[in-house]
Amino acid sequence: MRYLQSGRIRVATAVVLALTLATTAAACGRGGTGSSASGAAKIAIVTRDFTNPYWAALRDGAIAEGKKQGVTVNVQAGDNETDSSGENAKISTLAGQNYTCFGVVPVNATNVITPLVPVAQKNIPILNLDTQIDPGASKAAGVSYASFIGSDNLQAGTLAGQSLLSKVGSGNVAILQGIAGEQNGINREKGFAAATGGKLTVVAKQPADYDQTKAQTVTEAILQAHPDIKGIFAANDTMGLGAAQAVKNAGKSSQITIISVDGIKAALQAVQAGTLSATITQYPYAEGQLAVQACIKAVAKKSIPTRVVAPIKLIDKDNVGRALRSFPQPFEPFTNPLAN
Template identity: 70%
Template structure:
């Protein structure tokens, strides 16, 4: 007959073993939903961007989460509810600033909106990365906020490449319309400046209007522009969603094939449109790689390794000549690029 004390000791041992098993299992499980990675050690990283309904920002999130999984780091990525939702974005930053994060990455809506919610982060000497869109250096300095690094594409160069590609697609010159993003947003300003530099004296820009990086807005704006300027031969859209809206407006007007369109970002729908011939090309800025770089930079900072003050993410023109390679590799760059954070390609 089994001793009752022995049976009790067996039950205690079994419970202890089960608790150990559950603890080991939960250590490898997701810490939560909404963009957090599986992680058990290393720096905790918070990234806040604009709007996940825009595939560009969703790709940045996905790149950050992929790198988090690769390195076993705790990363959360959050966003506002729209491209212009500075209030929602600031609320996310403020909530995360009150938690125990070791590094922050932020993509602002404009050049000043994120500064105030970042003040508590800066006061704790937590490193901050300025991602994708430049934050005002003067306003940041006045608020006591500094940045460990800026990680983003060269938007001036993107605009220049777009201008050169559009002129080639148009056959040299003609009347052009430009769809800007959010009024006053620095990336759009830089893209327009680069485009203007590349095309000055070679094409006639007959109209420049904002369409808020929104596809439906771009469709409406482009339809109006085509009626007001029937001689338009080319359209430069400062991002792909606007480019797709412009392409639909051109199709609706019965002018497919007669008007060339170049946009910026390199999202999947734009790559497919290039393959289908409704877009002449897109300047891919690889937000997936940018998200990876953000996590790599935070990991380096936590390990006291150097991070360059400015990291230029890769950009490349994708047109009919290379779109199949781009689609096959998406969301990763299909060509090697220098990564100064990791010291490799």
Template identity: 65%
Template sequence: MHARLWRTAAPLLLIGVLLAATGCGRGGDHGSGDYKIAIVTRNFTNPYWAALRDGAIAEASHLGVKVSVQAGQSETDADGENAQISTMAAQGYDCFGVVPVNGTNVITPLTTVARKKTPILNLDTQIDANASQQAGVSYASFIGSDNLEAGKTAGQQMLAALGGSGKVAVLQGIAGEQNGINRDQGFSDTVAGKLDIVQRAPADYEQDKGLQVTEAILKAHPDITGIFAANDTMGLGAAQAIKNAGRTGQIKVISVDGIKAALDAVKAGTLYGTVTQYPYAEGQLAVQGCLALHQGKQLPARVVSPIAFINTANVDQQIGAFPKPIVTFDNPVEGLLNK
């Protein structure tokens, strides 16, 4: 059976440490106390990746396994992320979960992991399948949310917010990064023929750049009534630029991720809404997936984590449940674990 609801587990504020878990809950039945999981993501400055880390740490504690979560220094720090993978590849980890900066940056350091036949989970952002195959790297599963659907949801909500017409701008993420591309595509396809997208501009998933780019957009297109930002940090920057211009409420901002600061902004009315993707759940899924592999189970090729649109109607509920989902979710991974 698939578990439908996530358990309550308070996030532990530990960064990049090896957690020796105590085997509470079901963990004592797994006999996996020496099983070591390595997870590498982009950075911990972005609360989204910090939440993924916290979910992994909490789930490892619950299941009685060890996990170390490491990261680069920024969203675009491919070299730093690769150095973490290379270091951990030599440290005897039994399973890897990796969020790439882009489609190819992690492939070279992962060749060492693949040669040892250590299972690898591709987390959150798709790694290029053809380039991986050529390098001899394969993945036991992809675990992440549906970014096309997130963009589609944002587009539907923007249409509703603007009454089906208007001029909008799009804040893109990192050039060439697939999640942002998919979110943009989902949004654009949904609003095509109804909303006029007057400008697209990258802001590298950073709040300061989101503010600066939005300031420029407001000068070039003062008649826009909506902004779609491919992540919350850029959306918060856009909301600040709109507030600085004295136009809060006149321009609707919808972003993606569901970080705590975005929820607070929705409650305050500076952000119209966020499509939350529950990275905490992704971290839990990564640990569950690694343990299922350790127990000899085969994972689905793709595990889709939940998303939900949060606005003033349900933001209090989501803040109360944060960082866990307020939507039910058929989890195909947890059901594989030995009880």
């Protein structure tokens, strides 16, 4: 849980100590053998795929926090961003094992509900991570969630729109969407539209499945159809990097501003190099840490917020150096509702 820079390490250490003492006390209060509540937690997390650095960072944060807290953490994933069947198979396998808490990042709003039914029937806490699972369909299936942990994607889109508007002023822009129908991408686009409506003209928008190669191909086609665009908003960094390559190949890097979302290391390096103008970092490493902290509390029968908002931050040329030095941790402190 080391979210703070060196000047605030003592605060972070105190928070970790307080959390450890709290969970230990909870175990003793149940008349157990004296082992800590965190030691009783066995956590399974299933996300989309590890080829995307975002999900790999979430995995790394969860595993690191598990080691720090002394709990078992198993993080698995599908084969790609749209591999709902592979993801579901992982959940089904883990559901038959003796895990005491689950965290799940869905591919879409409903794909993980069915394999989570056996987990819910055992009254095992389930965390909905990063991407909202349909509450109505979940309720109908008898699946509920101890908490949603993720960043504010509307705000991420708003920050991206404000930044792009400040850089280009007016004119035509394009949007690279994520997976068709995926809620995070929808919310990012809504936030972008709210910030730029009536000021920038969106002449093209097309999904590229959060894939870098697809994004490059889509951007090449957009540049052919709309050679006068002044900016591109990509709903994640891998697509932003693909767009940047297409723009570079067209010899228009100095003419087109590109802003994306996620804050993966390659995007931060691209911002530093000037091929991306900015990224909205969502700190997936911290999100993984938060998931483990929430599971420990849920297993210990401690109350946790129904929604935990992970931090976001606009990273541009002015602060990218600090962001890289702190990576993968946030370079500024944020409010952690799980800390007490």
